[in-house]
Amino acid sequence: MRVLVPFGARDPKSRLSSVFSPSERRDLAEAMLDDVLAALSDHEPVVVANAPVDAAAPTRVDDRPLTTAVNARLGEGPTAVVMADLPLVRGETITRLLDTEGDVVVAPGLGGGTNALVVRHPEFETDYHGVSVRDHRERARAVGATVSTVDSYRLGVDIDEPADLVEVLLHGDGKTTGWLREHGGRVETTDGRTRFRRDGRD
Amino acid sequence: MRVLVPFGARDPKSRLSSVFSPSERRDLAEAMLDDVLAALSDHEPVVVANAPVDAAAPTRVDDRPLTTAVNARLGEGPTAVVMADLPLVRGETITRLLDTEGDVVVAPGLGGGTNALVVRHPEFETDYHGVSVRDHRERARAVGATVSTVDSYRLGVDIDEPADLVEVLLHGDGKTTGWLREHGGRVETTDGRTRFRRDGRD
Numbered sequence: 001m002r003v004l005v006p007f008g009a010r011d012p013k014s015r016l017s018s019v020f021s022p023s024e025r026r027d028l029a030e031a032m033l034d035d036v037l038a039a040l041s042d043h044e045p046v047v048v049a050n051a052p053v054d055a056a057a058p059t060r061v062d063d064r065p066l067t068t069a070v071n072a073r074l075g076e077g078p079t080a081v082v083m084a085d086l087p088l089v090r091g092e093t094i095t096r097l098l099d100t101e102g103d104v105v106v107a108p109g110l111g112g113g114t115n116a117l118v119v120r121h122p123e124f125e126t127d128y129h130g131v132s133v134r135d136h137r138e139r140a141r142a143v144g145a146t147v148s149t150v151d152s153y154r155l156g157v158d159i160d161e162p163a164d165l166v167e168v169l170l171h172g173d174g175k176t177t178g179w180l181r182e183h184g185g186r187v188e189t190t191d192g193r194t195r196f197r198r199d200g201r202d
Numbered sequence: 203m204r205v206l207v208p209f210g211a212r213d214p215k216s217r218l219s220s221v222f223s224p225s226e227r228r229d230l231a232e233a234m235l236d237d238v239l240a241a242l243s244d245h246e247p248v249v250v251a252n253a254p255v256d257a258a259a260p261t262r263v264d265d266r267p268l269t270t271a272v273n274a275r276l277g278e279g280p281t282a283v284v285m286a287d288l289p290l291v292r293g294e295t296i297t298r299l300l301d302t303e304g305d306v307v308v309a310p311g312l313g314g315g316t317n318a319l320v321v322r323h324p325e326f327e328t329d330y331h332g333v334s335v336r337d338h339r340e341r342a343r344a345v346g347a348t349v350s351t352v353d354s355y356r357l358g359v360d361i362d363e364p365a366d367l368v369e370v371l372l373h374g375d376g377k378t379t380g381w382l383r384e385h386g387g388r389v390e391t392t393d394g395r396t397r398f399r400r401d402g403r404d
Contacts, residue, residue, distance in 0.1 A: 111395020112368065134389075156355040157312075160394060161395075169338060194313050195313075
């Protein structure tokens with residue numbers, strides 16, 4: 001199946017600026033993109049980026065807002081949309097996503113996001129603003145499309161905030177995990193959840 | 203399968219004290235327990251609580267630390283351990299958990315926790331301190347048990363911190379969701395992830 005991988009190439013991962021410099025955030029975002037593309041290697045990923053990026057897959061530069069750029073590429077047969085900041089995703093996770101039946105398949109992300117979609121209905125359009133997981137379900141129903149959900153932790157954990165980084169150290173095994181370790185990342189235990197901690201600078 | 207549901211009945215959910223009073227946190231914790239027990243209705247849940255609680259399942263009061271109280275009940279045939287603060291869990295989620303093969307099956311929780319376990323090996327013991335998901339994998343290997351993981355968002359999102367509450371409003375459909383709505387809970391959109399917001403007081 002054709003799989004779109006939107007990539008925000010301008011000042012990526014700005015909510016991690018308390019932990020990493022702009023150039024580090026760029027490297028981290030590209031490591032995550034590489035991990036997602038590796039998980040998609042049995043499929044046909046196309047990166048849709050808002051600025052040029054050197055990716056291991058065909059890349060289309062489209063500087064329109066995310067929602068517009070994705071919608072311009074829907075409607076020509078079944079298409080999946082998988083976000084580029086999901087470094088826990090593996091090939092088996094993608095198989096589960098693509099094997100899930102439904103005109104529209106949604107993989108929720110933390111905090112109301114939509115981390116992955118499968119679109120098999122010609123009239124469905126995305127809307128990544130606001131509470132997108134709720135909006136996508138409503139839009140699907142509005143065009144008469146059946147909706148199903150993939151219950152996946154690996155798809156659900158997108159890396160946006162410092163607290164997310166610990167998940168990569170605990171559950172990742174790709175480039176992103178290696179990059180974080182090389183840049184001083186470690187797991188700090190607390191009374192509650194573990195936290196990401198960065199040691200030193202290199 | 204026998205399923206243990208540990209419940210911390212003393213000052214529950216203390217990390218939600220910025221949002222709810224002690225008696226509200228108690229009510230919220232009991233609503234979450236009810237939702238988990240409802241998802242377990244096809245099985246044999248036993249609540250293991252560190253103080254008396256009025257639950258819709260057989261309850262054992264055991265005031266020892268969580269790890270000790272759980273380990274005292276392992277070893278007599280296959281046993282699952284499902285945390286009481288997983289209000290997104292449904293019957294189908296439990297089916298996936300219990301159908302996963304392996305001497306030890308782990309469902310990771312946010313921040314390194316172990317939100318659910320299936321134990322089919324007589325020598326495996328739990329350790330809920332520290333980075334429990336990592337420790338449980340290591341302990342399983344140390345006793346020669348095979349380990350597998352359930353990739354589930356509904357099992358992965360435990361409700362510990364204010365940011366978690368929005369997940370219940372977005373993806374829950376049980377008592378906990380109703381309770382939060384009745385107590386002023388709503389979804390607030392932001393530039394990033396949505397947030398839980400509490401309106402007024404009742």
